[in-house]
Amino acid sequence: MSELRQDIVSGDWVLLAPGRAARPRFMDQKKGPRKSLPKSECPFEDLSLASPAMPLYQHPAGKDWRIAVIRNKYPAVEENGVPSHTFARGIYPVRTGVGTHNLLITRAHTLHFTELPAEDAAALFAVLQRFHRIAAQDDRVRYIASFYNYGPSAGASVWHPHYQMLALPVIPEHVARSLKGSERYFKSHGRCVRCDIIRAERSARARIIVENSHAIAMAPYASKKPFEMSILPKRHTPSLRDTPPAALRGIALLAQEAAKAMKRRLGDPDFNFFIHDAPLGSGDYRHHHWHIEMVPRVTTEAGFELSTSIIINVIDPDNAAAILRGEK
Ligand SMILES: [Zn+2]
Ligand SMILES: [Zn+2]
Structure with a gap:
């Protein structure tokens, strides 16, 4: 059973999921460069092998699907119908790790996010929204984390392009602090x-990288990491779940543009993107403005960062934006 352990001092949650140690190549100490896996060895070519159940959803339906949603074979949280509850283990707080861990798989073995046809990138976000809405109906769920790992140093353990959605019974401290x-x-x-x-x-323009009528991609003023980007919907919307289709499509296309700029200007680095969505539950989150963060994996946290959570960033965000725009 996976569980969420709360640090008794900081309040941070740690998701302890021992079952995930069985997933492919988890303890590779030296990650090395990205290597494509032959299709014949790919676990996502035959979805019946990738997941204990049939796909939850296919877009479009049938054998010509381009995006499929499956349950993760090695879930970090468990979907078992029991309520999530908190209990004490001696002096330590624990919460049972119930929730949902889905994978969204795009069909083509070699088309990662930047290479997807624009229509598929837009459809990907529409499918993600659909599953955020489904997960939101589970009253145990307090937060839905969606993200993409590209390359081994970004945590991708399977080559085939896939996106993840984890519905959690707690609001992560990082998210709570930002809220x-x-x-x-x-x-x-x-x-x-x-x-x-x-x-x-x-109005300042210096840190904007790309923009369309629905979103902007910018280097945050206080960027923690070199070349990190925020992709912000232009229209105030607290949650991905409430975003109208045209806006969502524009945001998805802009996210893809931002990722392409990073690939072009920074030499195709490993990267993650993730969505910061409004939590669920009784709180009032109307002040939240959902967004996407995209972070190339170009640095390693050292002792200072680990000890203080103050990140030393050697690239000025104005400069990062200029480089990503292709001006430098
Ligand atoms: Zn594949
Ligand atoms: Zn806003």
């Missing part, structure tokens, strides 16, 4: 902080 910040800003200014960021950055 507190946007709530504080909203209370003192009467406006959404990310709407203000968009306004300020669009």
Whole structure:
């Protein structure tokens, strides 16, 4: 059984999922460069081998699917119908790790996010939204984390392009902290902080990388990592779940543009993107402005970062944006 252990001092949750140690190549100490896996050895070519059950969804339905959703064979949280509960183990808090861990698989073995036809990139986000809505109906779920790992140093253990969605019974501290910040800003200014960021950055221009009518991609003013990007929907929307189809499509296409800029300008680095969505439950999250963060894996955290959580970033974000725009 997987469980969430809460650090008794910091409040941070750790998801302990011993079953995942069986997943492919998990303890490779030296990750090495990205290597494609022959199709004949790919676990996602025959989905009946990849998942204990039939695909949950196929887009379009039938044998010509381009995107499929399956349950992860090595789930980090377990979908077992029992309520999630917190209990104490001696002095330590624990919460049972119930939830959902789905994979979204795109059909072509070699087309990673930047190479997907634009229509598939848009459809991918529509399918993701559909499964966020489904997961949101489970009243045990408090937060849905969706992300993409590209390359071994970004944590991809399977070559075939896939995207993950984890529905959790807790709100991660990292997310809770960010929500507190946007709530504080909203209370003192009467406006959404990310709407203000968009306004300020669009007038300054320096840190904007690409933009379309639905979203902007920018290097955050206080970027923690070299070349990290925020992709912000232009229209204030608290949750991915509530985003209208046209806007979602525009955001997906812009996310793909941003990833392509990174690939082109930085020499195809490993990277992650993830979605910061509004949590579920009784809280008021109208001040939240959902967004995507994209982070190339070009640095390693060292002792200072691990000890202080203060990240030393050697690339000025204005410069990062200029490089990603192809001006340097
Ligand atoms: Zn494959
Ligand atoms: Zn906003």
